[in-house]
Amino acid sequence: MNTTLRNLILSVALIGVPAGGFTVAELMMSPVGATAGTPAAGLGDLSAYAAIVADTQKIAATGDFAAAGHRITDLEVLWDRNADTMRAADANGWGMVDAANDAAFKALRASAPDAASVNAALDALVVALGAPEGGTPAAVAGGSVQRVSGIAVTDANGHALPCEVLIKQLDSAIGAKPAAAAVAGLQTKALERCNADDDTSANALSAQALAQLKG
Structure with a gap:
């Protein structure tokens, strides 16, 4: 067509x-x-x-x-x-x-x-x-901060943040207490995608986990 x-x-x-x-x-x-x-x-x-x-x-x-x-x-x-x-x-x-x-x-x-x-x-x-x-989302092409669940996953130019940044935020948010199963699962997947150099997917997963922690 x-x-x-x-x-x-x-x-x-x-x-x-x-x-x-x-x-x-x-x-x-x-x-x-x-x-x-x-x-x-x-x-x-x-x-x-x-x-x-x-x-x-x-x-x-x-x-x-x-x-x-x-x-x-x-x-x-x-x-x-x-x-x-x-x-x-x-x-x-x-x-x-x-x-x-x-x-x-x-x-x-x-x-x-x-x-x-x-x-x-x-x-x-x-x-x-x-x-x-794992590339840059099409929505980011315009050059603005993109958010998942209200949490920024890109910089002001629309580029995915280093996945380590959000993973560190997630670690700090979880603290010393054992994470709930859903959060722990998202954290594990985020680490897997980060290790695979897939910042976009890792950041989305970390953002979901952070959102769940915030309730």
Whole structure:
């Protein structure tokens, strides 16, 4: 489909997007299809996924987690439909976004969804969609401080902070007390991504952990 036509369809369809069900644009997007129209290396244009996440964030902000969970299911269906193609194109990038997807699904489908956990998971998913291979998120390209769960993960120029900075903040916040299982899990994953020189993903994970500690 012509790129201009696809963008026009997406723009029109996103006006008054329903809380559930695919928009016409989502169904017509190419199989490898998320952030603000910026192609992610290997996985292709992910804007259809980012649009669903943006809708979900808006709905979750109202406190209607049931509706937000219904909307995020649209992402799950679309993602699974294209999984084989994307995994073959970029297994590492696919894995990073898939893990962020699962965290968002889990947060929204909890028996009693926690607003902080939901927001942190969705923020991390936005970051993952913007930089599935650990690069600079598309949203950062404009050059401004980016935040996950209210915590800065980039400098004023939009560059990811050294992952060691947020890991040190997390260590200080935890202190001598044993961390809760959820926080400890995020901390472990953050260290793994930091050791892999993936500052973007490590920072998102550390920010989620810090947000949970702050309650």
